[in-house]
Amino acid sequence: MRDQLSISNIQQIRAGRVEDAILRATKEGIFEIVFEMVKANPQLVWSHDERSRNIFSVAVEYRRAKIFSLIHGLNIQNGLAGFPDFTNKNNLLHMAGMSAASTSLNQIPGAALKMQRELQWFKV
Template sequence: MRTGRVRDAIVRATKEGIFEFVFEMVKADPIFVFSHDAESSNIFSAAVQYRRAKIFGLIYGFNMKSALAGASDSSYGNTLLHMAGMSAPSTSLDHIAGAALQMQRELQWFKEVESIVPPRVHGHLNKQGLTPQQLFTKNHEDMMSKGEKWMKDTASSCTVVGALIVTIMFAVVFTVPVLMFLGILTSRYAEEDFLESLPRKMIIGLSTLFFSIVAMMTTFSAALLLMLHEQSWIFKPVICLASIPITLFVLMQFPLLVAMANSTYGPSIFDRKMKRWF
């Protein structure tokens, strides 16, 4: 009875992401990694379902990784990869800005779990008759649709700014951001595109757009200074007024560029270098 309550507590702690408690319990007695409920086959299954990356990272330091990764629950027949194909709890995605980045994070989870499960799991059917990939597609249709709309809306607004810069500067080099955003608008928007292809285009587009804005303002300021070098009282207010909309646009879009770059090329949320602890 007491052991059963301990296992229940470990499963609840896994779902809540209480890493310290889970780690100390399974380290004291590794058999506790098999703690489960009706929806999961072990703690790693629950960690994937509730997107607890730190707890899931413990699997890299466990010498029974293949056995754990290949297990399925008795109630629904879902494997670890099926769990990655389920929709993430909203609380695990609330801190991620934009539906496209949320879709990217879900794909990162699926690909990470896919890389460690035995090959036979890829085609395993649960009791609904769905493979993990089919379950992922079914559960993420709405998120994918919202991600497509988010990417197109962002690209459209940036295309307008880029087109204005091209009109003002008359330089071929400034067409690069416009072309990148047009590439986003005309993409096929397959699931895989959200993992790296679309974010890469957005990163390049925003980076070149910011460079174009800086170059335009530098050129504008230099030209104005040459024309009004003896009337600085006119020059400074004009530059300040012209900088206001540019500054507001950069402040709104630059955090997006940083978030997308970190999500695509930054450190992984999964601790693959976890030391062997059992």
């Protein structure tokens, strides 16, 4: 799969639903898949969903710190961070300030532990 991704052009990537796969892996927090896909084809960081959210935005919305750090370390975050969610007119800072969309916070018992988890996210 990795070899195919590295030689694929954007039309082949869209037709093969590779963008859907990397966005789904980002939402689910599957770091290894996102890492290998971006390593094979760095252009995949520009993938976006139907709401024009890119991988960076999805990682922030779903509080996927490891994926956020990976993309942040690519030194292209300035271009990625500016992409707004055109549906809600929110930029990356708005999304970070919103309540986590993932169920990971719902699995943590107690308000104090949830707050601690959110504070840890903002330290990333």
